[in-house]
Amino acid sequence: MAATEAIPTTVWRTNPVAALWSTMVGKKVVMAVTGAVLVAFVIGHMLGNLKIFLGAEAIDTYAVFLRTMGEPLVPYSVLLWVVRIVLLTCVALHITAAVQLTRMNWAARPESYDTKQSIATTYAARTTRWSGVILVLFIVYHLLHLTAGRVGFRAGEFQHLSVYHNVVTGFSVWYVALFYVVAMACLCLHLDHGIWSALQTLGWNDARSTPLFRALSRVTALAVFLGFISVPVAVLAGWVR
Amino acid sequence: MKLSLRIWRQKDRNTPGRFVSYEVDGVTPDMSFLEMLDVLNEDLTTRGEEPVAFEHDCREGICGSCGFLIDGVPHGPRRHTTVCQLHMRFFKGGDSLTLEPWRARAFPVVRDLVVDRSAFDRIIQAGGYISAPTGSAPDANAILVPKEAADTAFDAAACIGCGACVASCPNAAAMLFTAAKVAHLNSLPQGQPERDERTLNMVAAMGREVFGTCSNHGECEAVCPKGIPLEFIAALNRDVIRAAFRRRREPLHVIGAAQHPAHEDVCESNSAQKESST
Numbered sequence: 431m432a433a434t435e436a437i438p439t440t441v442w443r444t445n446p447v448a449a450l451w452s453t454m455v456g457k458k459v460v461m462a463v464t465g466a467v468l469v470a471f472v473i474g475h476m477l478g479n480l481k482i483f484l485g486a487e488a489i490d491t492y493a494v495f496l497r498t499m500g501e502p503l504v505p506y507s508v509l510l511w512v513v514r515i516v517l518l519t520c521v522a523l524h525i526t527a528a529v530q531l532t533r534m535n536w537a538a539r540p541e542s543y544d545t546k547q548s549i550a551t552t553y554a555a556r557t558t559r560w561s562g563v564i565l566v567l568f569i570v571y572h573l574l575h576l577t578a579g580r581v582g583f584r585a586g587e588f589q590h591l592s593v594y595h596n597v598v599t600g601f602s603v604w605y606v607a608l609f610y611v612v613a614m615a616c617l618c619l620h621l622d623h624g625i626w627s628a629l630q631t632l633g634w635n636d637a638r639s640t641p642l643f644r645a646l647s648r649v650t651a652l653a654v655f656l657g658f659i660s661v662p663v664a665v666l667a668g669w670v671r
Numbered sequence: 672m673k674l675s676l677r678i679w680r681q682k683d684r685n686t687p688g689r690f691v692s693y694e695v696d697g698v699t700p701d702m703s704f705l706e707m708l709d710v711l712n713e714d715l716t717t718r719g720e721e722p723v724a725f726e727h728d729c730r731e732g733i734c735g736s737c738g739f740l741i742d743g744v745p746h747g748p749r750r751h752t753t754v755c756q757l758h759m760r761f762f763k764g765g766d767s768l769t770l771e772p773w774r775a776r777a778f779p780v781v782r783d784l785v786v787d788r789s790a791f792d793r794i795i796q797a798g799g800y801i802s803a804p805t806g807s808a809p810d811a812n813a814i815l816v817p818k819e820a821a822d823t824a825f826d827a828a829a830c831i832g833c834g835a836c837v838a839s840c841p842n843a844a845a846m847l848f849t850a851a852k853v854a855h856l857n858s859l860p861q862g863q864p865e866r867d868e869r870t871l872n873m874v875a876a877m878g879r880e881v882f883g884t885c886s887n888h889g890e891c892e893a894v895c896p897k898g899i900p901l902e903f904i905a906a907l908n909r910d911v912i913r914a915a916f917r918r919r920r921e922p923l924h925v926i927g928a929a930q931h932p933a934h935e936d937v938c939e940s941n942s943a944q945k946e947s948s949t
Contacts, residue, residue: 441921442871442915442918442921443918444918444919444920444921446915446916446918447915449871449915449918450911450912450915453871453874453875453878453911454874454877454878454884454885455874455884455885455907455908455911456911456915457884458884458885458908459908459911459912531884534842534881534883534884535841535842535843535844535883535884535886537776537881537883538775538776538777538842538843538844538881538882538883539774539775539776539842539843539883540776541774542774543740543743543771543774544679544690544769544771545740545742545743545769545771546740546743547742547743547744548841548888548890549744549839549890549893549894550888550889550890550892550893551841551888551889551890552888555886555887555888556841556888558886623887626887627886627887630887630901630904630905630908631885631887631905631908632908632909632912633905633906633907633908633909633910633912634905634909635902635905636902636905636906637900637902640901640902640905
């Protein structure tokens with residue numbers, strides 16, 4: 431008999447999600463899909479924040495709306511909790527896939543180069559992992575700060591659903607506002623690489639649309655950055671008080 | 672002109688390597704980079720030293736044998752050029768250059784600048800073929816191929832499998848190579864019957880060989896001597912998703928006579944093996 435070594439065959443699952451999760455490309459697809467959900471949330475959140483420039487009533491009413499939306503079909507704040515759970519699931523899947531892929535990447539090059547030049551990659555692409563890590567820390571702080579009112583406020587200062595009051599009081603502390611701006615710079619970098627990368631991972635681009643998608647990624651990242659930092663900057667500058 | 676080279680020297684797979692510095696004199700601008708190394712090796716041989724091992728074959732930029740990093744860039748500073756087609760006129764006398772082999776877990780260094788790229792062969796074996804009856808050549812127009820599909824397949828088939836994409840990738844991913852091989856057949860009508868199977872099997876083979884994953888840096892595209900673009904990776908991703916969603920059933924595995932060789936057959940093949948080994 432010929433001594434040819436048989437190529438091992440992979441048994442593929444018929445469940446498409448299970449089949450995808452078993453491949454590197456599939457894990458990237460999971461990152462892209464969960465990332466897309468999170469980008470949609472981030473844009474919505476940013477637009478909601480801008481209501482602060484319409485006055486205290488506008489944004490406080492909006493905060494109540496987020497809890498009453500869907501009523502009377504769904505009870506008070508249930509829809510908001512559904513959204514929160516979906517988002518947290520996406521964050522968990524996004525991080526799980528990222529950690530697994532990063533470990534694969536590190537295993538693939540155990541010995542690093544003595545001399546290596548980067549030609550095509552961008553600062554945003556090279557730092558995506560680390561901007562992601564900073565964003566996780568930021569999200570934890572942000573939830574404890576402006577959602578729960580547990581940190582960054584003196585006792586009794588935080589008032590549930592008085593968004594305008596909470597934001598102005600919270601951002602009056604300059605280093606808190608600065609931390610928000612730095613975190614949003616990380617978000618900007620993360621999105622600049624991430625949005626384009628997600629579209630490439632889903633295979634939506636071709637030679638014709640690639641430059642368009644890269645531009646879309648950058649414009650979205652900058653718009654989100656400027657939209658978010660406008661609030662702490664306005665509070666620090668005294669335009670909103 | 673005269674050059675200073677810092678070259679990675681490694682005796683074999685298991686011996687740790689190190690950089691050794693050499694001076695090469697008498698380099699002319701019309702020499703290729705490999706011819707410059709030939710000059711160095713001739714000098715080393717006459718001095719009784721071991722010549723620097725590097726892989727090469729056609730020296731025309733079409734076989735994919737050669738390749739190493741020159742100052743941290745696979746195939747050196749010229750775009751769309753293999754080291755064998757890189758001429759010394761692009762360097763200045765007195766330049767000092769660092770030559771380093773591809774570094775990836777899937778590409779172990781065999782010696783000096785030579786790495787073992789058989790991981791690529793195994794990816795091809797997993798699906799880089801079409802099953803077709805052989806015989807006399809079919810009529811050229813028997814299967815109509817749209818012009819754009821033919822061009823895409825041709826561009827993808829330009830991949831020479833040199834491994835520069837893996838070498839330049841921060842993650843040592845073989846996505847551009849695999850994407851090119853998949854796109855070559857998946858964009859043609861002849862490749863359609865085995866399309867989904869091919870995509871999944873080649874991607875699985877890539878994982879088995881412990882290549883990394885794509886982070887869309889685009890370094891591979893920048894160093895590819897054949898200029899294979901990143902869009903092929905997008906097409907591969909698209910095909911993987913398509914393949915995963917199109918699987919509706921597993922083929923039945925009926926345990927029958929075919930899967931259960933008779934006792935005598937097993938004994939026969941065992942004894943045959945013993946005979947051949949003695």
